[in-house]
Amino acid sequence: ALQLIWLRSDLRIHDNSALAAAAENGPVVAVFLRSLAQWRVHGHGTNKLDFWMRGVAALKDALEGLNIPLLQCDIDSFDQAPAALLAIAREQGIEHLHFNHEYPLNESQRDQAVMAAFVQDSRRATGYHDSIAFAPGSLRTGKGDYYGVFTPFAKAWHKQLQPEQLALRDTPSPQQRLSIVSDAMPEPPTHEKPAVDARQWPAGEEAAADRLERFLHFRGRHYHQQRDVPAIRGTSELSPYLALGMISYRQCLQAVLAHNDGSLAEGDAGLTTWVNELIWREFYQHVAVGFPKVCRRQPFQDHTQALAWREDEKSFAAWCEGRTGYPLVDAAMHQLVETGWMHNRLRMVSAMFLSKHLLIDWRRGEAFFLHHLVDGEFCANNGGWQWAASTGTDAAPYFRIFNPTTQSTRFDPQGEFLARWIPELAQLPAKARHAPPRDLLSQLDYPAPIVEHKFARQRALDAFKALNP
Numbered sequence: 001a002l003q004l005i006w007l008r009s010d011l012r013i014h015d016n017s018a019l020a021a022a023a024e025n026g027p028v029v030a031v032f033l034r035s036l037a038q039w040r041v042h043g044h045g046t047n048k049l050d051f052w053m054r055g056v057a058a059l060k061d062a063l064e065g066l067n068i069p070l071l072q073c074d075i076d077s078f079d080q081a082p083a084a085l086l087a088i089a090r091e092q093g094i095e096h097l098h099f100n101h102e103y104p105l106n107e108s109q110r111d112q113a114v115m116a117a118f119v120q121d122s123r124r125a126t127g128y129h130d131s132i133a134f135a136p137g138s139l140r141t142g143k144g145d146y147y148g149v150f151t152p153f154a155k156a157w158h159k160q161l162q163p164e165q166l167a168l169r170d171t172p173s174p175q176q177r178l179s180i181v182s183d184a185m186p187e188p189p190t191h192e193k194p195a196v197d198a199r200q201w202p203a204g205e206e207a208a209a210d211r212l213e214r215f216l217h218f219r220g221r222h223y224h225q226q227r228d229v230p231a232i233r234g235t236s237e238l239s240p241y242l243a244l245g246m247i248s249y250r251q252c253l254q255a256v257l258a259h260n261d262g263s264l265a266e267g268d269a270g271l272t273t274w275v276n277e278l279i280w281r282e283f284y285q286h287v288a289v290g291f292p293k294v295c296r297r298q299p300f301q302d303h304t305q306a307l308a309w310r311e312d313e314k315s316f317a318a319w320c321e322g323r324t325g326y327p328l329v330d331a332a333m334h335q336l337v338e339t340g341w342m343h344n345r346l347r348m349v350s351a352m353f354l355s356k357h358l359l360i361d362w363r364r365g366e367a368f369f370l371h372h373l374v375d376g377e378f379c380a381n382n383g384g385w386q387w388a389a390s391t392g393t394d395a396a397p398y399f400r401i402f403n404p405t406t407q408s409t410r411f412d413p414q415g416e417f418l419a420r421w422i423p424e425l426a427q428l429p430a431k432a433r434h435a436p437p438r439d440l441l442s443q444l445d446y447p448a449p450i451v452e453h454k455f456a457r458q459r460a461l462d463a464f465k466a467l468n469p
C-alpha cells in the first residue's frame, strides 16, 4: 500500500529512518509542508529560509531519482498540519504516515495532533527517533531525571551507545513510477536578498557529504587546536546541514569511525573533540524535551527569572550593528550579519558581552541570532545563549565573564580576523587592533568602548548576587 513520508528537518534520502521504513512498506509519496508564518513567529529569517528552500529543491531532485514524488503545500501555522496531511492521505488513499521526530515543544505538539487526527481517521502515523542517537528520556541520571549538566550526559552517551544507533538506514531503491507527480517548487518565501552566499553554502546532502569528507580529511585532526581560532576555517561548517538534516549524526559518526580506527571516544584528539560537539547538539535537544520551560522563553535556572535585565535600546543597537567599541565583538557581529554564520568562539564572546557587559536580556540576543543564522536551530541557540548568560544548564558560573579584549589577544593573536571584518582596523599594527588607541579612534572612524570592562563586570556580578538561588 502507498506510504506517505512527511519530510521536515530531515532533508535527505540517505540514512533517513522514516523514509527507509516507509519504503519497506510499499511505494512512497513524500510531502513537505511550508509553514512560513509559523517559522517567522519562531523567529527564522531570510538566511535560514533561503537555505531551507534550496534544500527542499535538492531533496526533490534526489527523490525524483527514486521515482518518489514530492508534494508541497503551504500552511500558515502548525495547527493546519493535521488537516493538510489528512487531505493528502484521503485523496491518494494512503493509510500510513511516517516522519522523524522534531523535539522542540511546538513541533512535538504539532506531531501529536497529527498522530491523533490520523488515528481518528482510522489511519496510522509513526514517528521515528532519527536526528539524535538516544530518544529524549532514554538517557537519565541515576535518580531518573533528565540530565541538566553536559559532562555526565556525555559520559552516559558514550557508555550506553550501541552499534545499532550508528547503523546507517537503507537508502530506498528506485520504485516503479507512480501516476502522482511532484509539485513544482513554490515561489521563494521572500524577495529579500539573503546574506548567505549560496556558493559558500550549497544546499543538499551531496554538498553536506562532501563537506564532511573534506573536513575529516584535511582539518579533523587539527580540530582541537584550531576550533577556537576564528581566523582559521578549523571547524566543519556543517551546522546548517545538521540543523536541516541534509546530513545525519550517524553519517558524521560513521565517518569519524572510519578515520579513527573504529573509535569515537579514544584515539585522535581532533576527532574525539569533534564528537563531543555532536554530543552537545544532542544534549540540548534532550534538554528541550526534559525541561520544556526553555521552549516557553523561560530560563533553565528558575532563580534567574528575577534578574534585573537593563532596558537599553542604544546599547542593544550598538551590539546588533557591531559598534560596541570591542573589536572582537564587533567583528563577530559583522560576520553574522554579513554572512549568516558566526564562529562558535565568537558566539560565546558576543552572547556573553550582551548578557553580561550590557546586562541586556539574553532572549533579545537569542532572537537576533536566530533571525540571522543560516544554521539557526532552537535547541542549540537557546542552549548556547542560556549558557553564556548563566541562566542555563551546566551554567557557566555567573562570575565567569569573558574579557573581550583578552579573548581577542588569545584567539586572534595577529588581529587577522579583526582586520577582515573591521577594515578600519587593518591599518593598525596587529597588536593594536584588539583595543585601538583612544587618540586614533576618530581618525579610524571606530567607536570607543560603549562600556568599561571592569565597571560592566562588577555590574553583572552585583545583578547576579542579588538573586537567591
Ligand code: FAD
Pocket (backbone or CB within 6 Å): 227, 235, 236, 237, 238, 239, 240, 242, 243, 277, 278, 280, 281, 282, 284, 342, 343, 344, 345, 347, 348, 351, 369, 370, 373, 375, 376, 377, 378, 380, 381, 382, 383, 384, 385, 388
Ligand atoms: P563544529 O565545530 O564543526 O561542530 C560540529 C557540529 O556539532 C555543529 O555543526 C553543530 O551541529 C554541533 N555543535 C557544535 N557546537 C555545538 C554547541 N555548542 N551546541 C550545540 N551543537 C553544537 N548551533 C547551531 O547549530 N544552531 C544555532 O542556532 C546555534 N546557536 C548558538 C548560539 C550561541 C550563543 C552559541 C554559544 C552557540 C550556538 N550554536 C548553534 C552552537 C555552535 O556555535 C555551532 O553549532 C557551531 O559554531 C557551528 O559551526 P560548525 O558546524 O563548524 O561546528
